[in-house]
Amino acid sequence: MARPSKNALIDFSAPQDLTHGLLERAACPQGKKFVLVKDAEKKGLRLRVTAAGGKHWQxxxxxxxRLFTRALGEWPTISIADARAEAHRLRxxxxxxVDPRIGEAEDAALRAKALQNETAQAVARSILVGDVWPLYLTQGKPKRKEGWKPRYLDDLHAMVAPGGVKKKRGPGLTKPGPLHPLMGLPLASIDEDVLQVWYEQEALRGRHQAARALMMFRGFVRWCSARPDFRRLVNRDAGRSAAILENLPPVTRRTDVLGAAQVAPWWSAVEQLPNRTAARYLQALLLSGVRKEAVAALKWADVDFRWQKVTFADKVGKPKTLPLTPYLAKLLSALPKVNEYIFASTGKRGxxxxARASLAKALKTAEISHLTPHGLRRAYKQRGRSVAPHGAVDQMQLHQPSGTADGYAILPLDDLRPFAVTIETHILKLAGVEVAGPVSGGPPLIG
Structure with missing residues (x-):
């Protein structure tokens, strides 16, 4: 039989013995949008030829x-043999x-679910501790508090610092923070074994620092476990294994305090410090008894020299107004107004x-072996309770009200003022400082 010419007409109304040549010369007649070339071998199989020249299997x-139609792909990408094989399977x-669409939908759902699980696991493996840590710093907070304390937030940043930058004091470069090795690990991989290996390595550098870093990281894990996004990725009890807890250093409560006999040499040594801002800051810690962070962040707007009032932030950041005692007022008013803060600095905080470096110099001069800034706060409490009611001392130190405190009552500012002045006068007497002039109505003269 002679081979049909390229211009031979095709009877689209009848099934055809499909060949490559036939499909190659199949064209849509003028005036029609498409035409179907039916296969004589496989019932239901046809090639749809469009006016634009497209050729697709159906x-x-x-x-x-119910009518069932399935697109099988484009010719010649899908050959005649492949199209017939798929048509045979569907028929x-x-x-x-059996409707193929139902089984295929079920298979697709199963594949999608498996893929979703695989994707979720892959995503979980890709989320690193270091990816979540910045979110913890911005959205996390201590229990029952509105936010991080600035100093503690700085410590959280320092704990994960990569190191390698020039030290602010002394030669050399900084070392990585204790928690930095954990930042590159997947969040889902953090378990007791991982933390135990990490802790043993960090404890070689310093047990107390490693223990503090562990406590901080456990807070991070608890925060993650409370968030739906990360709850399934963390083990809330990680870091509580017996192997870690048994090797933690004992918790020792600091009890350092500036004794009554030490006040005079300490005060004299502080007066000799070249950094006058640090000197006045340390003296203000002793004369006010307020926490070091609150005193450091004191602003000029917080001090009313006319009406002798000063406003500090308490432990949870709430403002509390106290009497401004005469000598403390004199110390503050003598400082230069560099910026909005009374104890100004060129650092990023302003x-x-x-002031531990300045305190260490003063202690060396005074021949006092050990004292922390908080030891000055304890000294205020001890010296104050010797001359004033315990409740008045507690109120001056911004302690929260307690029903068990001896003689505690919230006193109005004017009623609290005499006790505040008495405590200050007693401390100054121990320091060997003589004060002349009025005790109210403005800063006194200092003799």
């Missing part, structure tokens, strides 16, 4: 009286009354943050 039949299912 399979069409009925399943339980076998439909003749049994105010003094750490």
């Amino acid at each position: 399979f069409e039949t009925r399943v339980k009286g 076998g299912l439909t003749e049994q009354g 105010h003094i943050v750490d």
Whole structure:
């Protein structure tokens, strides 16, 4: 039989013995949008030829009286043999009354679910501790408090610092923070074994620092476990294994305090400090008894020299107004107004943050072996309770009200003032400082 010419007409109304040449010369007649070239071998298989020249395989039949049509792909990407094989498979299912779409939908759902699980696991493996830590710093907070204390927030940043930058004091570069090795680990991988290995390594550098870092990280884990986004990725009890807890250093409560006999040499040594801002800051700690962070962050707007009032932030950041005692007023008013803060600094905070170096110099001059800034707060409490009611001392130190405190009552400012002045006068007497002039109505003269 002679091979049909390229211009031979095709009878689209009748099934055809499909060949490559036939499909190659199949064209849509003028005036029609498409035409179907039906296969004589596989019932339901046809090639749809459009006016634009597109050629696509289709399979069409009925399943339980309902029309079923399936696109099989483009010719010649899908060959005649491949199209017939797929048509054969579909006809076998439909003749049994099976709708291929139902089974395929179920298979697709199973594949999608498996893929979703695989994707979720892959995402979980890709979320690093270091990815979540910044979110913890911005959205986390201590229990029953409105937010981080600035100094503690600085410590959280320092704990994960990569190191390698020039030290602010002394030669050399900074070392990585204790928690930095954990930042590159997947959050889902953090368990007791991982933390135990990490803790043993960090404890070689310093047990107390490693223990503090562990407590901070456990707070991070608790925060993650309370958030739906990360709850499934963390083990809330990580870091509580017996192997870690048994090796933690004992917790020792600091009890250092500036004794009565030490006040005079300490005060004299502080007066000799070259850093006058740090000197006045340390003296203000002793004369006010307020926490070091609150004194450091004191602003000029917080001090009313005319009406002798000063406002500090308490432990949870709430403002509390106290009497401004005469000598403390004199110390503050003598400081230069560099910025909005009384104890100004050139650091990023704008105010003094750490005066331990100045305190260490004063202690060396005074021949006092050990004293922390908080030891000055304890000294105020001890000296104050020797001359004033315990409740008045507690109120001056911004302690929260307690029903068990001896003689405690919230006193109005004017009623609290005499006790505040008495405490200050007693401390100054121990320091060997003589004060002349009025005790009210403005800053006194200092003799």
